[in-house]
Amino acid sequence: xxxxxxxxxxxxxxxxxPGVGECLVIHYGDGRWFIVDSCLCPxxxxxxxxxYLKEIGVDPTKQVKGIVxxxxxxxxxxxxxxxxxxxxxATLYVPSAMLSEEALHLVALFRRDVFSDSxxxxxEYRDIVxxxxxTGDQKRFERVNSSFLFFDDRSLNIRMVALSPSEVACxxxxxxxxxxxxxxxxxxxxxxxxxxxxxxxxxxxxSFGGFxxxxxxxxxxxxSGNINTGWSAVIDRNLKGKLSLGSASLFKxxxxxxxxxxxxxxxxxFFKEKPVSITTPFLTHRLPKMSDIERITExxxxxxxxxxxDPKFKPKKKTKSKVMVERWIxxxxxxxxxxxxxxxxxxxxxxxxxxxxxxxxxxxxxFHEKRNQQKE
Amino acid sequence: xPTNLANVFDSGENTLSDIEPSVRNLTYNxxxxxxxxxxxxxxxxxxxxxxxxAKEFISELARTKKISVKDSCIEDIVQHWxxxxxxxxxxxxxxxxxDIKDPTKPDELMTLSLxxxxxxxxxxxxxxxxxxxxxxxxxxxxxxxxxxSTLRFRRLPSWSRCEIxxxxxxxxxxxxxxxxxxx
Numbered sequence: 258x259x260x261x262x263x264x265x266x267x268x269x270x271x272x273x274x275p276g277v278g279e280c281l282v283i284h285y286g287d288g289r290w291f292i293v294d295s296c297l298c299p300x301x302x303x304x305x306x307x308x309y310l311k312e313i314g315v316d317p318t319k320q321v322k323g324i325v326x327x328x329x330x331x332x333x334x335x336x337x338x339x340x341x342x343x344x345x346x347a348t349l350y351v352p353s354a355m356l357s358e359e360a361l362h363l364v365a366l367f368r369r370d371v372f373s374d375s376x377x378x379x380x381e382y383r384d385i386v387x388x389x390x391x392t393g394d395q396k397r398f399e400r401v402n403s404s405f406l407f408f409d410d411r412s413l414n415i416r417m418v419a420l421s422p423s424e425v426a427c428x429x430x431x432x433x434x435x436x437x438x439x440x441x442x443x444x445x446x447x448x449x450x451x452x453x454x455x456x457x458x459x460x461x462x463x464s465f466g467g468f469x470x471x472x473x474x475x476x477x478x479x480x481s482g483n484i485n486t487g488w489s490a491v492i493d494r495n496l497k498g499k500l501s502l503g504s505a506s507l508f509k510x511x512x513x514x515x516x517x518x519x520x521x522x523x524x525x526x527f528f529k530e531k532p533v534s535i536t537t538p539f540l541t542h543r544l545p546k547m548s549d550i551e552r553i554t555e556x557x558x559x560x561x562x563x564x565x566x567d568p569k570f571k572p573k574k575k576t577k578s579k580v581m582v583e584r585w586i587x588x589x590x591x592x593x594x595x596x597x598x599x600x601x602x603x604x605x606x607x608x609x610x611x612x613x614x615x616x617x618x619x620x621x622x623x624f625h626e627k628r629n630q631q632k633e
Numbered sequence: 634x635p636t637n638l639a640n641v642f643d644s645g646e647n648t649l650s651d652i653e654p655s656v657r658n659l660t661y662n663x664x665x666x667x668x669x670x671x672x673x674x675x676x677x678x679x680x681x682x683x684x685x686x687a688k689e690f691i692s693e694l695a696r697t698k699k700i701s702v703k704d705s706c707i708e709d710i711v712q713h714w715x716x717x718x719x720x721x722x723x724x725x726x727x728x729x730x731x732d733i734k735d736p737t738k739p740d741e742l743m744t745l746s747l748x749x750x751x752x753x754x755x756x757x758x759x760x761x762x763x764x765x766x767x768x769x770x771x772x773x774x775x776x777x778x779x780x781x782s783t784l785r786f787r788r789l790p791s792w793s794r795c796e797i798x799x800x801x802x803x804x805x806x807x808x809x810x811x812x813x814x815x816x
Contacts, residue, residue, distance in 0.1 A: 365803035445789035447761030598739035
């Protein structure tokens with residue numbers, strides 16, 4: 258793992274994942290950075306992107322040009338408010354449905370609600386919206402739909418473009434928020450952000466000369482294979498051809514490697530050869546499962562996860578409780594594992610010719626096709 | 634050494650008769666230092682009514698998180714988690730738990746059986762439901778010290794008309810700023 262900032266002509270894609278949570282930090286040349294999603298450092302409880310950038314000598318207040326929140330599920334938005342406040346030069350990019358009238362109504366509803374502090378998603382997003390309102394700067398945010406261009410230097414082929422959400426996904430999201438708008442007398446609901454918000458997630462294609470990356474966020478397919486949403490929409494609309502996107506050599510696997518995030522044609526259309534695949538686990542739902550790992554490993558030159566997704570493994574840091582408490586836990590709890598005790602980090606550095614260095618912290622696990630074996 | 638609550642206050646007329654019976658019958662185990670500290674705080678209070686003094690004294694003891702009041706028992710909470718249900722089915726549920734006693738500890742994922750819940754709690758189990766899980770010791774005048782485990786889901790109130798109307802007004806202001814087309 259390289260502990261200093263990259264040279265101006267070197268791109269970097271760093272993926273962070275502590276077990277439940279995901280954050281990407283991208284250097285696109287000349288000291289310019291983008292952050293995609295946010296999660297917290299397990300020790301300091303601060304946004305991991307800020308901590309990492311400061312550690313390698315980058316000034317987040319000036320050098321971070323954009324923050325993309327791909328969707329507003331807790332594991333992708335935790336710490337985003339602090340991130341936005343710190344990165345004073347950054348524009349915030351969100352799916353357009355998140356700045357719809359329906360979403361803003363939800364934010365207004367939970368503005369002073371004392372119970373909303375327990376809902377991390379709405380609490381974080383509420384703070385972001387009100388912070389932007391207080392700044393009064395209408396240039397600090399942008400709505401994102403598919404084909405949205407974040408930056409584009411055609412002469413050097415340095416570009417980042419959104420592949421999703423589709424217009425249909427955006428409309429569906431707005432309709433769902435409208436349907437869930439509470440009425441007087443209705444009991445307060447937990448988990449304010451809809452569970453199927455993944456269909457509205459922002460997937461990205463980033464290119465740096467001859468090096469390209471597909472960042473899948475949590476974009477999923479619907480059970481019915483609706484061609485107007487998810488990865489099917491990306492294929493159906495031939496976005497790779499229309500936007501002249503290069504074949505990628507690095508893939509941030511969608512939705513923690515789940516079967517719902519898989520689309521066979523994405524692999525054949527977007528990658529010339531087997532890519533390096535990376536992802537974060539999602540321990541609350543035990544993702545990726547072993548069948549997911551086998552599937553992805555077969556399609557990849559190597560597959561790296563920021564942390565061991567198998568909760569059976571003993572965590573290095575064991576929590577201690579009194580004997581009596583442990584007795585109760587043993588009696589009542591059938592499965593138990595620690596979440597977010599340590600951060601996982603995969604660091605990819607590339608020139609315009611391709612990947613130059615892959616670094617990973619000791620918490621990461623690597624799978625490769627040859628023996629389909631875990632390598633730590 | 635157990636000390637009757639009545640001994641805490643000055644004896645005299647109407648000292649205990651105005652106090653709710655459940656408080657009158659309570660006995661507490663606390664050290665002399667804790668008693669003195671709590672009394673010092675109560676003495677600074679401007680409230681003179683005996684029931685107010687009793688309530689403040691109980692609150693001060695409870696604030697130290699060593700003693701909580703439940704009926705005629707004393708509870709010593711050893712472990713307290715705040716949990717959120719992540720997933721559930723007809724038999725069990727999985728929750729993410731945050732250690733309230735020691736917030737520096739990492740969160741844990743645990744799977745528990747619905748059978749271990751009271752009947753009244755089971756309908757509340759759904760994704761996103763929040764609960765508190767206490768493990769500790771309980772003792773009282775009539776019971777010997779024993780350990781206990783209580784898991785209780787939070788009941789959230791309903792939205793009021795006033796809250797909805799206030800939100801609509803605020804939402805309109807936000808929509809104007811963020812350039813939302815209201816058509």
